[in-house]
Amino acid sequence: MSRQYQFKLVLLGESAVGKSSLVLRFVKDQFDDYRESTIGAAFLTQTVQLDDQTTIRFEIWDTAGQERYKSLAPMYYRNANCAVVVYDITQSASLEKARSWIRELQRQADPSIIIALCGNKTDLEARRQVTQEEAKKYAEEEGLMWCEASAKTGEGVQDIFMAIAKKLPLSAPQSQKGQARAGGQPRGVDLSSKPAAEQDGCNC
Amino acid sequence: MDEEYDVIVLGTGLTECILSGLLSVEGKKVLHMDRNDYYGGDSASLNLTQLYRKFRPDQAPPAELGRDRDYAIDLIPKFIIASGELTKILVHTNVTRYLEFKQIAGSFVYRDGRISKVPSTEMEAVKSPLMGLFEKRRAKQFFEFLQNWKDDDPATHQGRNLDTEPMESIYAYFKLEPGTQDFIGHAMALYLDDDYKKKPARQTYNRIILYTSSMARWGKSPYLYPLYGLGELPQAFARLSAIYGGTYMLDKKVDEIVLDSQGKFVGVRSGDETVKAKQVIGDPSYFGAGATGAGAGKMRVVEEHKVVRAICILKHPIPGTDDSDSAQIIIPQNQVGRRNDIYIAMVSSTHNVCSKDIYVAIVSTIIETDKPELEIRPGLELLGPIHEKFVSISPLFTPTSSGKEDNIFITRSYDATSHFETVVEDVQDVWKRVMGSDLVLKEREIEPTE
Numbered sequence: 066m067s068r069q070y071q072f073k074l075v076l077l078g079e080s081a082v083g084k085s086s087l088v089l090r091f092v093k094d095q096f097d098d099y100r101e102s103t104i105g106a107a108f109l110t111q112t113v114q115l116d117d118q119t120t121i122r123f124e125i126w127d128t129a130g131q132e133r134y135k136s137l138a139p140m141y142y143r144n145a146n147c148a149v150v151v152y153d154i155t156q157s158a159s160l161e162k163a164r165s166w167i168r169e170l171q172r173q174a175d176p177s178i179i180i181a182l183c184g185n186k187t188d189l190e191a192r193r194q195v196t197q198e199e200a201k202k203y204a205e206e207e208g209l210m211w212c213e214a215s216a217k218t219g220e221g222v223q224d225i226f227m228a229i230a231k232k233l234p235l236s237a238p239q240s241q242k243g244q245a246r247a248g249g250q251p252r253g254v255d256l257s258s259k260p261a262a263e264q265d266g267c268n269c
Numbered sequence: 270m271d272e273e274y275d276v277i278v279l280g281t282g283l284t285e286c287i288l289s290g291l292l293s294v295e296g297k298k299v300l301h302m303d304r305n306d307y308y309g310g311d312s313a314s315l316n317l318t319q320l321y322r323k324f325r326p327d328q329a330p331p332a333e334l335g336r337d338r339d340y341a342i343d344l345i346p347k348f349i350i351a352s353g354e355l356t357k358i359l360v361h362t363n364v365t366r367y368l369e370f371k372q373i374a375g376s377f378v379y380r381d382g383r384i385s386k387v388p389s390t391e392m393e394a395v396k397s398p399l400m401g402l403f404e405k406r407r408a409k410q411f412f413e414f415l416q417n418w419k420d421d422d423p424a425t426h427q428g429r430n431l432d433t434e435p436m437e438s439i440y441a442y443f444k445l446e447p448g449t450q451d452f453i454g455h456a457m458a459l460y461l462d463d464d465y466k467k468k469p470a471r472q473t474y475n476r477i478i479l480y481t482s483s484m485a486r487w488g489k490s491p492y493l494y495p496l497y498g499l500g501e502l503p504q505a506f507a508r509l510s511a512i513y514g515g516t517y518m519l520d521k522k523v524d525e526i527v528l529d530s531q532g533k534f535v536g537v538r539s540g541d542e543t544v545k546a547k548q549v550i551g552d553p554s555y556f557g558a559g560a561t562g563a564g565a566g567k568m569r570v571v572e573e574h575k576v577v578r579a580i581c582i583l584k585h586p587i588p589g590t591d592d593s594d595s596a597q598i599i600i601p602q603n604q605v606g607r608r609n610d611i612y613i614a615m616v617s618s619t620h621n622v623c624s625k626d627i628y629v630a631i632v633s634t635i636i637e638t639d640k641p642e643l644e645i646r647p648g649l650e651l652l653g654p655i656h657e658k659f660v661s662i663s664p665l666f667t668p669t670s671s672g673k674e675d676n677i678f679i680t681r682s683y684d685a686t687s688h689f690e691t692v693v694e695d696v697q698d699v700w701k702r703v704m705g706s707d708l709v710l711k712e713r714e715i716e717p718t719e
Contacts, residue, residue, distance in 0.1 A: 129508060129511035129512045130511055130514075130516065130517075131507075131508070131511045131517050133516070133517075134516075134517060134518040134519070134521075135519070135520070136517035136518060136519040138308050138504035138507060138508065139307075139308075139504070140367060140497075140501055140504040140505065140508070141508075143497065253369040253370045253371045253496065254370040254371065254372060254487055254493055255365075256356055256359055256360050256365050256370060256493070257360045257365060
């Protein structure tokens, strides 16, 4: 019997480090050199096949630009199971920003959240400012997953999400508090559902 | 901040966030600012630290209340009426994907010194102590009359005319007792006072139909509530706005509404920077409400009346509600010799707004005397022992002009009603003033992967 598990994944990182590009590569295997700041599509889903029996469905939340002036809503972090914090290997300041986002996650998100620190733009190796050693050391100190990738070439992108999928706890029942909605089914009342069948007689 | 925007929105209350979201979807370039470092303005939900900072700045939250992050205490007590206008906007804009909803377990009404559940099924109605046997029969005829009413079929009208006859004459036709009228007008049509009885019956008819269709939708009560508190609603609409290009700045001081020589809106000044835009929308607090003395800026709003609200933290469900995890209790004004109803709205850890075994009830009413705390006493007395109580008095403001002359569009304060219908009316009103046309809800485009 195959099973699908759904998890909420949030993206964080300074503007222009390539958060949306990484997701676009992961979800649609596309890349756009002149991608505008995130508009219109900030809620994407993608599945990863863990083994014959198990599929992981990521419900991916992009910041929609609300990170720019430190205006991300608490709703963003709520019930996030995993986070990808992105920095740009050609901008050392972006790693500093990533550190502050990780502190924010540790403050706001569920303590069991799985965090992956990801250096993007490995296609620009010649302009590298952040060494692998430096980032890796920091990730180890904080107990984070770490990887590098290029949204442009696609190198390493699938690996990030696969690595996260492998670390997610599948034993916990999906309805448990802190889990994303299972299988896309809201746990509460579904507002868009059609009204219930007519009740008998009048309501009073 | 050197760009120019179509619209600057000030304050992230629900009204402003719905407008911001809808305007961004429409293609407007929106800058949305708030002086607070949290979303929601007057319609925020606060954690314990924020709650104490607001009401008792010199006191830390007691540890026995549990973890700070488990709390989301609403400042304004309102529920979502299931078949109402807010539900339509939530569904049309698809922001429901960011939210989860639970039902409110029951709606109760106070009569002759005790509370009874507003019946949600025929079974409950038959057993309800709200009416005697003969009165139940008369009420049944009244509700059948409403349910069967068809505008184009005079045979269903029983000689009545909803558009010309006042509600009191419809009550008289069905010979309904005053207590039944209280129950229908206040617990179902949700009027705050008795002025409706002299007005054409049509509006009361619409309200009762809204109530009964909401009740029929999921049973138990006509109300829904978002998990983690009402403050989730503005956040969800803010996200909608951001996804469609809206720019968000929290924790941003707003120092001046800048005008040109004709008094028309030019921009908003924060410190040394001025951002320009064609129009500005904002809540009353950005346009002189509550401000005094020099530098308060021009007063562009007037106070209509005041509301008293008491946020009460309880360690037990409200007595007489059958241990409901959530409830609305309406105390009709006639029952306690007032002009305005007293409302109680209660939610609990089931709604992820507080620690386990804690219940949060808000008692509120429109102020009629100079002793507001005494006025809500009939409500407080229904709660049993109150563990903590935070009382606030909020003036309700309304704008003095339409904004047509100066491009300044001001929203209204959150009123004393128990639901969001008037908030949506305000959204529709401001939209029309800003855009020059009625708000028409369009389906949001389906995003590629869904």
